[in-house]
Amino acid sequence: MGLDRKDLTILAELTTNARASHTELATKVGLSSTALARRQKALEDDGYIQAYQAALDLAQFGLTTTVLVRIALESQSDDALKAFEAEVVKCPSVVRCFLMSGTDDYILIVLARDIQDFERIHRTELSRLPRVARVQSSFALREVVNRAVPPVVFRETQR
Numbered sequence: 001m002g003l004d005r006k007d008l009t010i011l012a013e014l015t016t017n018a019r020a021s022h023t024e025l026a027t028k029v030g031l032s033s034t035a036l037a038r039r040q041k042a043l044e045d046d047g048y049i050q051a052y053q054a055a056l057d058l059a060q061f062g063l064t065t066t067v068l069v070r071i072a073l074e075s076q077s078d079d080a081l082k083a084f085e086a087e088v089v090k091c092p093s094v095v096r097c098f099l100m101s102g103t104d105d106y107i108l109i110v111l112a113r114d115i116q117d118f119e120r121i122h123r124t125e126l127s128r129l130p131r132v133a134r135v136q137s138s139f140a141l142r143e144v145v146n147r148a149v150p151p152v153v154f155r156e157t158q159r
Contacts, residue, residue, distance in 0.1 A: 003048070006031065010039060011048060012154040018052040058111060065112040066140040069126065070104040074133040081105075083130040091125040104136075115139070 003011075009029050013020055020028075026036040043049045058064070073080050081099070088097050088108065096109040110126075112118040118137070126135055 007039060007043060007048075008154045010036070010043065014049065014052075015149045062113045063111040065114055065118060066143070067110040067112060067118055068138045068140065069108040069110055070136040070138075071106040071108065071129070071132055072103065072134040073105045073131045075131065076105060080131040084132070087129050091129070093121045093125055
């Protein structure tokens, strides 16, 4: 399925308000509610929309500390990567994990209540991960940008 301007507008609107009704979206896009619902379903079926999520204020849950953790493994063998990845998904404090190029093998995003809580996470979760040679942590001072999708995705001329 190729995306047209109406599809891009639907996607842009849903990234800012996933709870928008078909009627609200249809008005913004310039379609009937039925046509909008059909297009939205097609976007879901074609995999452009994978899920709908609520953006939570994590500070309300006491998670005020974001830590970027750089991991270097003792080896980049397939076994080492698989062993690490199988265990890191079990770490409840890790919210994102990226396999990297360069000097670090992985970068993890960890949420903690404070520095003492991160010490606990380091001791009980991160230090127990297999095949790890080095762990380096950096604490985020303040979040500057947090976008689910870069706006360039919705520019039709970029496609």
